[in-house]
Amino acid sequence: MLVTVRLFALQRQQLGLRQLPLDVPGGSTIDDAWEALCQAHPDLASAGPSMRFARNGTYADRTEPLAEGDEVALIPPVAGGARDAAEASGGSGTQDPPRDDDGAVRWISLSSEPIRDADLAELRAAVATDGDGAVVTFLGRTRETPGTPAPGQEADAARFAGQRVVGLDYEAYESMAIATLETIADEIATRFGVRRLAILHRTGEVAVGETSVAIVVAAGHRGEAFDACRYAIEELKARAPIWKSERFATGQVWLGAPARSGPMAAPDGQPDRREGSA
Numbered sequence: 001m002l003v004t005v006r007l008f009a010l011q012r013q014q015l016g017l018r019q020l021p022l023d024v025p026g027g028s029t030i031d032d033a034w035e036a037l038c039q040a041h042p043d044l045a046s047a048g049p050s051m052r053f054a055r056n057g058t059y060a061d062r063t064e065p066l067a068e069g070d071e072v073a074l075i076p077p078v079a080g081g082a083r084d085a086a087e088a089s090g091g092s093g094t095q096d097p098p099r100d101d102d103g104a105v106r107w108i109s110l111s112s113e114p115i116r117d118a119d120l121a122e123l124r125a126a127v128a129t130d131g132d133g134a135v136v137t138f139l140g141r142t143r144e145t146p147g148t149p150a151p152g153q154e155a156d157a158a159r160f161a162g163q164r165v166v167g168l169d170y171e172a173y174e175s176m177a178i179a180t181l182e183t184i185a186d187e188i189a190t191r192f193g194v195r196r197l198a199i200l201h202r203t204g205e206v207a208v209g210e211t212s213v214a215i216v217v218a219a220g221h222r223g224e225a226f227d228a229c230r231y232a233i234e235e236l237k238a239r240a241p242i243w244k245s246e247r248f249a250t251g252q253v254w255l256g257a258p259a260r261s262g263p264m265a266a267p268d269g270q271p272d273r274r275e276g277s278a
Contacts, residue, residue, distance in 0.1 A: 001026045003066055005037060006073040009171055009243040010150070010254050014043050024066065030055060031062035033072055050077050050151040052259040054241070057176045059261035073173060077150035077256035079244040080237020103129055104189075105218075107198035108181045110174055115139075115200055115211040123198045128218040132196070134225035138233055140213040142168045142206050146246055150254045160248045168206045169252065173241040177201075180240045184232060187263060194219045194228035201242060212244075235263065 006019045022040075024033050030053045038045040052075035053060055059075070066072065105127050120137065128135045144164045149157035181199050189195045196218040206212045215232045219225035236242075238260045245252045 001028065001066065001068050003033060003068075003070045003072055005033070006071060006173070008074065008173060008241070009076045009245070010153070011044060011047065011074050011076055012171075015041060022072075028066050029062065030060055030064050030066060030072060033066060034062070034074075046152055047076060050258045051075065052261065054173070054176060057179060059259075073176070073241070075173075075241055075259050076243065077254070078238070078240065078259045079170070079242050079256050080234075103131075104195035105197070106182075106185055106195075107200075108178060108185065109200050110172055110177060110203050111200060112202070112204040115202065115214050119200070120214060120216070123200075123214070123216045124218075127196045127198050127216050129196065132218040132220060134219050134222040136217045136219075136222070136225040136229040138213075138215040138229050139211050140233070141211055142208045144208050146253070147255045148257070150256045151258070153254050156251070157253045160246075160251065160253065163248045163250075165208060165246045166249060167208060167247045168212060169245045169247060170201070170203045170206060170212065171243045171245075172201070172203050174203075177240045177242050181236065184235045184239070187235070188217075188228045188231055191231065192219075192224045192228045194224050197228065197232065199232060199236065201236070201240075203242075205247075238264065 001024055003022050003024060004019055005022050007015060007017055012018055022033055022037060024036055034048070034051070034053070038048070053062060054073040054075055055064055055066070056071050107123065107126065124135055124137065146157065146160065146165055185197060188197065194217060198216040200214045202212045213233070213236070215229055217225050217229040217232065219228065241259065243254065243256065245254045
């Protein structure tokens with residue numbers, strides 16, 4: 001049975017490949033495919049505890065069975081990671097966001113182009129209506145101080161201790177990232193009643209001081225607007241298959257923590273009461 005394995009971030013660098021065919025016995029699971037891959041490429045094995053998987057563009061458990069022609073994506077620690085509480089639809093500022101007859105607006109995009117002040121002004125104008133009393137904007141920027149290295153990258157990070165970050169490099173599993181952000185937007189509508197928002201995320205090189213992610217939320221009142229914006233960035237960083245590495249003058253380090261495949265449970269360990277499941 002032939003399946004396709006897609007590789008990203010550190011594993012892509014290790015093998016020098018973005019994808020490869022893998023022949024596994026009929027009835028194999030994702031975990032069986034992972035074991036076969038590690039036998040063929042032993043350098044991958046150390047990433048096992050922090051690795052997550054997707055089958056045909058959706059997060060999947062290791063025990064999920066595979067079928068002929070399936071695509072298995074290795075999901076290494078993502079940009080934000082679980083420690084925090086369709087293809088891209090176009091670049092920033094390139095097209096009007098869809099607006100439903102009932103006033104809902106959703107603009108979700110990945111772009112290799114810089115996110116400019118003019119783009120943010122356009123988004124605020126497009127997302128907000130005369131009935132909105134609050135527009136909340138979050139900007140994530142590249143800073144010059146290092147972040148938390150991904151599992152297995154600690155020794156590399158130690159080599160650059162005391163050095164200044166000169167930029168970030170972002171990589172995404174674009175179709176799955178867009179689908180994940182769409183799901184997060186659906187959750188925001190259910191949890192907070194907020195249906196007008198935009199999420200733009202950069203890919204490629206992002207220099208220090210530049211914006212890597214922008215979220216704009218409009219709502220009738222500030223409470224739900226703040227809640228929705230915070231939920232959007234926390235869930236994006238924990239779940240979206242977007243990876244980042246810090247660039248230093250003499251090398252790079254991948255950042256993040258193991259991905260979370262669904263919404264985070266409420267602090268008492270129970271699913272959020274507004275969502276019904278985690």
